[in-house]
Amino acid sequence: MTPITATNDFVIKFANVNGSGSASANELFARSILRMGVPVSPRNIFPSNIQGLPTWYEVRVTENGYLGRRGGVDLMVAMNPQTWDNDLKEIEAGGYLFYDNSKPLPDSKFRPDITRIGMPLTEICNATYTDPRQRQLFKNIIYVGALSALLEIDPAVIEQLFSEQYKGKEALLQSNVKALHLGRDYALKNLSCPLGLRVSKSDNVGDRIFADGNSAVALGAVYGGASVCAWYPITPSSSVAEAFMSYCKKLRTDADTGKNKYAIIQGEDELASIGIAIGAGWNGARAFTATSGPGISLMTEFIGLAYFAEIPVVLVDVQRGGPSTGMPTRTQQSDVLACAYASHGDTKHPLLFPEDPAECYEMTAQAFDLAERLQTPVFVMTDLDIGMNTRLCRPFTWKDGQQYDRGKLMTYEKLEAGTDFGRYMEVDGDGIPYRTLPGTHPTRGGYFTRGTTKNRYAMYSEAGPDYVENMTRLMRKFDTAKTLLPQPVLYPSAKTASYGAIFYGSTSPAMLEALDVLAEQGVHVNALRVRGFPFPEQVNEFVAAHPGTFVIEQNRDAQLRTLLVNDSKINPAQLISILHYDGTPITARFIVDQITSHLGAHSVVPLKKAS
Amino acid sequence: MTYLAKPKLHHPSLSKNQAGYTRRDYEGKISTLCAGCGHDSISASIIQACWELDIQPHRVAKMSGIGCSSKTPDYFLGNSHGFNSVHGRMPSVLTGANLANRDLLYLGVSGDGDSASIGIGQFAHCMRRGVNMVYIVENNGVYGLTKGQFSATADKGSKSKRGVVNSDEPLDLIGMALLLGATYVARSFSGDKKQLVPLIKGAIEHKGSAFIDVVSPCVAFNNHAGSTKSYEYVRQHNEAVNRLDFIEGREEITADYAPGESVTVYQHDGSALRLKKLAEDYDATDRIKVMNYLQEHAARGEVITGLLYFDSQAEDMHQHINTVDTPLNQLGAKELCPGNAALEKINASLR
Numbered sequence: 001m002t003p004i005t006a007t008n009d010f011v012i013k014f015a016n017v018n019g020s021g022s023a024s025a026n027e028l029f030a031r032s033i034l035r036m037g038v039p040v041s042p043r044n045i046f047p048s049n050i051q052g053l054p055t056w057y058e059v060r061v062t063e064n065g066y067l068g069r070r071g072g073v074d075l076m077v078a079m080n081p082q083t084w085d086n087d088l089k090e091i092e093a094g095g096y097l098f099y100d101n102s103k104p105l106p107d108s109k110f111r112p113d114i115t116r117i118g119m120p121l122t123e124i125c126n127a128t129y130t131d132p133r134q135r136q137l138f139k140n141i142i143y144v145g146a147l148s149a150l151l152e153i154d155p156a157v158i159e160q161l162f163s164e165q166y167k168g169k170e171a172l173l174q175s176n177v178k179a180l181h182l183g184r185d186y187a188l189k190n191l192s193c194p195l196g197l198r199v200s201k202s203d204n205v206g207d208r209i210f211a212d213g214n215s216a217v218a219l220g221a222v223y224g225g226a227s228v229c230a231w232y233p234i235t236p237s238s239s240v241a242e243a244f245m246s247y248c249k250k251l252r253t254d255a256d257t258g259k260n261k262y263a264i265i266q267g268e269d270e271l272a273s274i275g276i277a278i279g280a281g282w283n284g285a286r287a288f289t290a291t292s293g294p295g296i297s298l299m300t301e302f303i304g305l306a307y308f309a310e311i312p313v314v315l316v317d318v319q320r321g322g323p324s325t326g327m328p329t330r331t332q333q334s335d336v337l338a339c340a341y342a343s344h345g346d347t348k349h350p351l352l353f354p355e356d357p358a359e360c361y362e363m364t365a366q367a368f369d370l371a372e373r374l375q376t377p378v379f380v381m382t383d384l385d386i387g388m389n390t391r392l393c394r395p396f397t398w399k400d401g402q403q404y405d406r407g408k409l410m411t412y413e414k415l416e417a418g419t420d421f422g423r424y425m426e427v428d429g430d431g432i433p434y435r436t437l438p439g440t441h442p443t444r445g446g447y448f449t450r451g452t453t454k455n456r457y458a459m460y461s462e463a464g465p466d467y468v469e470n471m472t473r474l475m476r477k478f479d480t481a482k483t484l485l486p487q488p489v490l491y492p493s494a495k496t497a498s499y500g501a502i503f504y505g506s507t508s509p510a511m512l513e514a515l516d517v518l519a520e521q522g523v524h525v526n527a528l529r530v531r532g533f534p535f536p537e538q539v540n541e542f543v544a545a546h547p548g549t550f551v552i553e554q555n556r557d558a559q560l561r562t563l564l565v566n567d568s569k570i571n572p573a574q575l576i577s578i579l580h581y582d583g584t585p586i587t588a589r590f591i592v593d594q595i596t597s598h599l600g601a602h603s604v605v606p607l608k609k610a611s
Numbered sequence: 612m613t614y615l616a617k618p619k620l621h622h623p624s625l626s627k628n629q630a631g632y633t634r635r636d637y638e639g640k641i642s643t644l645c646a647g648c649g650h651d652s653i654s655a656s657i658i659q660a661c662w663e664l665d666i667q668p669h670r671v672a673k674m675s676g677i678g679c680s681s682k683t684p685d686y687f688l689g690n691s692h693g694f695n696s697v698h699g700r701m702p703s704v705l706t707g708a709n710l711a712n713r714d715l716l717y718l719g720v721s722g723d724g725d726s727a728s729i730g731i732g733q734f735a736h737c738m739r740r741g742v743n744m745v746y747i748v749e750n751n752g753v754y755g756l757t758k759g760q761f762s763a764t765a766d767k768g769s770k771s772k773r774g775v776v777n778s779d780e781p782l783d784l785i786g787m788a789l790l791l792g793a794t795y796v797a798r799s800f801s802g803d804k805k806q807l808v809p810l811i812k813g814a815i816e817h818k819g820s821a822f823i824d825v826v827s828p829c830v831a832f833n834n835h836a837g838s839t840k841s842y843e844y845v846r847q848h849n850e851a852v853n854r855l856d857f858i859e860g861r862e863e864i865t866a867d868y869a870p871g872e873s874v875t876v877y878q879h880d881g882s883a884l885r886l887k888k889l890a891e892d893y894d895a896t897d898r899i900k901v902m903n904y905l906q907e908h909a910a911r912g913e914v915i916t917g918l919l920y921f922d923s924q925a926e927d928m929h930q931h932i933n934t935v936d937t938p939l940n941q942l943g944a945k946e947l948c949p950g951n952a953a954l955e956k957i958n959a960s961l962r
Contacts, residue, residue, distance in 0.1 A: 209961035219957065225947040227939040228710045230703075251949040259935040261946055263710040268736040272703040275696070275733070279707025282694060283672070283715075284940035286947075287707065305697050395958040398951045404944050437940065438672045438692035438708070439715055446669060448685055450695040460685075 001113040004094040005196035008038045008063035010074040012147075012197075015087045017080050019051030025140030026057040027390065028161055029147060033061055034210060034392070035157045037202040041067040041509070043389045043585065048235060048328040054083045063204060067356075067392060068510030071587040075197055077143060084109065096195055098147070117191055119146055124182065138179040145183025149193045152200070155184060209357075209395045213386035214290075216357035217316050218243035219396060220364030221288055222251055225404050226314070228287035230265045230276035232295065235328045236384040237318035240290035241266070270295040274302040274315070281306070281313040282449060284437040286368045286404075288314035293322045293335045296342065303377050304343025305451045307474075310424070310433065312371035312378075312407070315339075316364065319383040321583045330583030331384035333505055336559035339379045340533055340567075346471065348567075350481045351379045351533040355508035356386060358393035359531075363486065372407035374481055375435060383554070385506040385585040410434040415444040423447045424470055425456035431477030478534055485532030488539060491515060493524035500546035501527040501595075502539070502575075504560060506585065507552050513588035518595060525550070525595070530560070535568045543570050550595060552578045554586050617641055630665040637662045639689040643682070649801030649827030650680055650749050654687045656804050657718070657747075660811035661688065671716045672708055676701040676730060679756050680722030680749035680827075688718075699730025702737035702746070706928070709742055712938040713929050716815060717744040724754045727763035727782045734784070738791040738820050743927035745814040746793075746822045748784055749801070751829040759832035772832050783909070785919060788822040789902050794925035795821035796901075798916045801828070810918060819925030826914065895921050 004010070014029075016022035023044070030042040038061060045056040060070050075096040078087045091097060093113045099105075101118030110116060121142055125135040148155050159177055166173035187193055217240050221229065231241035245264055252261040263280075267273035273289045280287035291299065296317055306313050321327025322334045339351055350370060352363040364380050371378040408428075410421055415436070421444065424433050433456075436445035447458040455466040491512065503511045508529060515527055528542045543549045543564070551561040558577040564570045578594045580586040617638070625633040637658040642651050661671065671691040675681035677698040684693045696704040705719045726734045726748050737746070752765040759772050763782040770776050788796050795817040799807040807825065814821035894900055901920045908915050935942075 207958075207962075209958050211961050219954075223948055223954070225942075225944060227942060227947060228707060230707065251953055252947070254935050257935065258933075260933050261935050261939070261942055263929075263932055263934050263939060265706065265710070265740070265932075267703070268732055271700060272706075272733055272736060275700045275703025276707035276710065278696075279674075279694075279704035279709075280711040280939075281707070282704070283708040283711035285711030287711070301697055302700065395961075396954050398948070398954050400951045402944065402948075436692070437712075439670055439712065442667060442669045443690055446690045446692050448693040448695065451697060452695070 001094045003096070003115050003196045004074050004092065006074065007198045007200050008061055008202060010061050010197045011070050011072060012059050012061070012075040012077065013073040013087075013090070014057040014059075014077040015080045015083050016055050016057065017082070018046060018049060018053050018055040020140070021137045022055070022079065022140050023057065025144050026059070028141075028158065028165075029144050029153075030059050030390070031161055031210065032144075032148070032153050032158045033059070033199050034205055035161065036154060036199055037205050038063060038199055039065045039067065039204050039208075039392050041069070041391065043069060043385070045584075046329050054080050061199060063202060065204060065392075066509060066513040066588065068508075068513050069585040069587045071589045075195070077147070079143070088114075096197065098143070098150070115195070117150065117195075119143070119183075119186065119191065124186065128182065138175070138182075141176055141179035142183035142186075145180040145185075146187035146191070147183075148180070149184045149187035150191060150195050150197075152194045152198045154201070155180065205392065207395055208392045210390050210392055211357040211396075212239070212388060212390050213354070213357045213360040213382050214239040214318065214388060215243040215247075216360035216393075216396070217290065217364045217380065217382065217387070218247055220361040221314075221368075222247045223361070223398055224286065224365030224368040226286045226288050226368060227261065228263050228265075228277065228280035228285045229289070230267050230273040230280075230287070231290050232267045232270045232273045234270075234292050234295050236320050236388045237290045237292045237295070237316065239388065240316055240318065270298040271302065274299040274313070277313045277315075278302055278306050278311050281371070282309075282311045284409075286312075286314075286372070288316060288364075288368075290316040290318065292318050292320050292328075293338065294325065296335055296338055300338075300342045301344075303349065304345060304347055306377045307343060307347045307349065308345075308451055309449050310375040310435070311449075312368075312375050314364070314367045314371050314378050314380065316380045316382065318387040319381065321581075327583045329384070331506065331585055332554050332581060332583065333381070333383055333507070334555035334557075334559065334581070336381065336533075336553075336555070337557075337562060339381060340563055342377075348478050348534070349377050349379055350374065350478075350485060351381050352486065353381050353504040353531050353533075354386065355505060355529065355531075356393045357391050358396065360386060361396045363531075366486070369405040370481070370484055373405050373432070373484060374477060375407060375432060376477070381505060383506050408432055408434045410436045410440065410445055412441050415441040421445055422456040423458040424454060424473070426473050426476075429476075430480040431473045431475070432480060433473075482534045482536045485534070485536075487536060488531060488542075489529040490542075491527040491529070493526050494519060495524045497524040497526040498547060499525050499595075499599075500542055500549035501525050501552060502530060502542070502549055502560070502564070503527065503552040504530045505554075507554060510586045510588045510591060511552060514591035514595070517588060517592050521592075521596065523596065523599065533563060533567070535564065539564070540568050540570060543574055546574075548576055549574055550576050550578050550598075552580075552586070552591060554580050556581045628662055628665045630667050632662065632665075632668065634658065634662045636690070637668060637688055639684070639686040642686040644679060644686075645829075645831045647830040648679070649751065649825075649829070650683050651686070652801040652804065653747065653749055653807065653825055653827055654683050656801075656807045656811055658687050659804070659808045660815060663808070664812055664815055666716065666815070670714075671718055672705075673718050673720065674701050674705040674708065675720045676722075676725035678722040678725045678754070679829075680720055681725055683749070684718075684720050699725050699728065700733055701725065702730065702733035702742070705744055706737055706740065706742050709744065709928065710934075711940040713743070713934065713936075714938050717742070718815075719744050719746040721746070721748050723748060723750045723752060723762040723764040723784075727784060731763070731782065731787075735787060735791050738788050738793045738822065740928045741792060741794065741820050741926055741931060743818055743929070744820060745811065745817075746820065747811075747814075748822075748824050749827040750784070750824055751827050751833055753829050753833045755829045755832055784822070785824050785905060786902065788820075788824075789898060789905075789920055792820065793822045793920075794819035794922035795918075796920040797822070797918045798824040798826070798914070800826045800914075800916055803916070806916060813918060813921075817921075817925065819922070819927045826916075893917075895919060896923065898922075
């Protein structure tokens with residue numbers, strides 16, 4: 001078997017034990033490649049546990065910027081004996097295995113078709129350090145040092161990263177640099193460097209930033225003017241509120257008084273968290289909560305109240321694998337229906353589908369405008385893959401002087417002038433009524449907010465005509481949402497396409513890569529990325545323009561397809577589902593296989609040989 | 612309970628308070644509760660307290676959950692914004708509203724069904740947080756709107772209208788409020804306006820979590836202790852009428868007594884309530900002693916009313932989380948958005 005040779009295009013996977021300090025060393029590794037101008041796409045694969053269970057960190061080095069998970073592993077850094085057997089199986093034929101050979105292993109524990117690179121990491125650590133904690137932590141840095149030699153990563157770049165990380169902490173800086181060179185020197189002296197896999201300086205990163213979706217959501221909330229955040233810890237969304245906290249501390253502390261221009265409450269549960277956010281939204285503050293599927297289930301009753309009483313609030317759902325407790329540390333897009341139709345009775349809610357941290361930031365900021373304009377709960381549907389992994393994306397932007405859209409607020413002046421105020425009255429034909437904030441006017445504009453049926457003046461009423469008027473107005477409002485939500489993005493194929501493909505959210509990088517691969521194989525597909533629900537007319541037109549449209553999703557039940565059929569009245573026969581739902585992020589390989597096998601089975605499009 | 616609309620015109624001779632409002636300005640819609648319901652007396656006491664305190668009605672936010680008591684905010688302070696939220700969740704909605712605008716007065720009205728069962732968690736946590744509010748529980752030991760099931764505050768051994776004896780321990784909201792950090796804790800009786808109005812006024816003036824447990828008899832479903840026969844008797848004689856709508860009107864129970872005296876009042880259902888005024892030497896500022904006192908007297912079957920505990924050093928949630936003095940809902944992009952220069956720095960740190 002010939003060893004794999006590749007420059008700036010391979011996958012390396014670290015198998016570690018959680019709680020061993022490997023995460024920061026692995027991220028250092030990924031960042032060092034990024035600093036060499038080569039795009040990387042790392043992913044954490046971790047258990048719902050704090051210490052002792054297996055955890056993996058997969059880094060795709062991708063010169064041409066394919067940021068989706070590729071699948072397969074070219075170099076395995078096997079640091080966890082518990083998962084050794086399975087880790088070895090994952091290595092591609094001709095791949096490499098880097099491992100700790102302090103203790104000899106029988107030949108039966110290896111594969112003949114891969115290159116072994118053994119290094120006595122434990123021995124080196126034990127000889128160098130006496131403190132057990134140091135032995136553990138520096139082992140990680142030592143292997144990064146060794147890898148820098150094996151893959152030709154510039155050590156100066158890593159030293160630079162250290163000096164940024166340990167600014168003002170000279171002792172820490174020195175000890176890390178020492179460990180790095182310990183590993184590097186050993187490798188240069190004892191191992192055959194470099195491998196067939198190499199990193200070579202490039203210029204493909206540009207001005208892009210390396211951010212995680214949850215922090216980006218938090219930053220979007222800061223810029224979008226959120227002043228109240230109520231939340232309850234749940235994987236994978238906890239870091240949204242935590243990042244909001246730390247950004248607010250830096251950016252929202254009043255310079256003169258030292259007081260906070262924000263309020264963050266860790267609720268006693270999800271019920272209280274959404275209740276607090278709704279109370280604040282009702283009273284005119286921009287408020288949000290961040291949660292995951294189980295939290296959405298709990299919040300559902302309150303979501304119905306906010307829908308029916310027309311209260312602005314933003315919910316961030318960092319989706320994980322369901323149902324029930326499901327796969328808390330794995331990714332899925334399986335809350336689409338639960339959020340779109342959350343609560344009993346006839347309810348519908350606008351959803352936003354960010355594809356990466358840049359859109360997490362933009363859409364979260366925009367969600368507050370939408371929630372106030374539409375006076376309704378708005379969902380930012382991210383997921384674990386985007387939320388908890390660091391992803392290369394375009395930088396965050398903000399236009400100075402940009403004002404918030406506070407929506408239709410009835411003012412003191414208008415009330416004083418005698419404007420006819422009906423809290424639930426159609427005024428402009430867009431289904432959106434005017435609202436007053438408590439305390440606006442001494443004698444006018446007060447009303448009683450309730451979850452029960454009411455007439456246009458917010459008076460309790462169970463009269464059929466009042467109810468129907470209100471419900472049809474809410475439908476009109478939902479139609480208005482179509483024009484305000486982010487519009488779909490079309491990725492037209494270079495040559496005439498026979499098929500269409502609809503996708504959304506974190507599927508984006510895998511899908512875009514799949515389109516390239518398919519085009520190389522002569523399969524041309526027009527793709528449309530939907531970015532919001534309700535869907536605009538463009539989606540119907542897109543489907544109508546193709547004899548068949550693939551709908552690519554990361555759930556079992558084709559939830560977005562259900563929405564397309566249900567809400568956009570698209571003929572289900574026109575939609576072909578491609579579903580990935582094992583909890584790992586979808587890959588281009590999977591999409592290509594599914595599409596080509598479908599086309600093969602149906603022989604609709606002749607497969608042309610790529611020239 | 613009347614179907615006659617209240618006249619909208621006020622008599623010109625009605626006196627105005629210092630804020631320029633007549634007492635009528637503090638009224639709300641006509642109550643749809645049963646005649647003689649204790650809750651209506653509490654609404655009247657709230658009206659009286661706000662009028663006497665010269666509160667501007669529109670500076671009050673009335674928050675409630677679900678149930679008979681939670682309907683009452685519609686029956687007082689008609690010019691205030693009200694929020695009838697979901698069952699047991701008034702505390703969280705009130706907390707959020709308070710976070711958004713610290714300058715309004717938050718009046719939470721709930722019942723024993725709303726606060727002591729589904730809402731016990733939120734009741735507990737809003738007390739812990741020291742939300743600046745007046746939290747009134749209109750406590751009748753029964754689910755009225757669903758027709759007479761025991762609530763979690765029903766006393767052990769008490770009998771429902773249908774003759775079922777309650778075997779569960781009652782939930783002590785006063786005891787919980789004391790344990791969880793409420794800084795103004797009172798109990799009163801809906802029929803004792805003389806006692807209740809001042810307690811509400813004190814609670815409004817208090818900055819922190821103020822809790823008032825008001826015993827408020829249900830004339831419809833808790834007026835016949837042990838007397839299933841009596842219930843059956845009424846039912847048999849009213850078959851021509853929709854049985855489920857049958858309501859027996861009574862006069863409100865009233866009690867009036869001097870300090871230091873212990874009196875027995877009979878509820879509509881005939882069960883006895885021993886109402887005891889606070890002893891002259893009672894120290895309402897010593898939380899531990901108060902808790903002991905209440906436990907001792909509860910064990911003797913007495914219902915202690917009055918201002919039970921008061922912390923003059925109370926802090927509220929906004930102090931705890933150090934929010935700016937300006938209400939958060941009045942901050943705009945200028946105050947909240949850090950701008951592009953700050954964002955560029957963040958971008959640079961992510962490369």
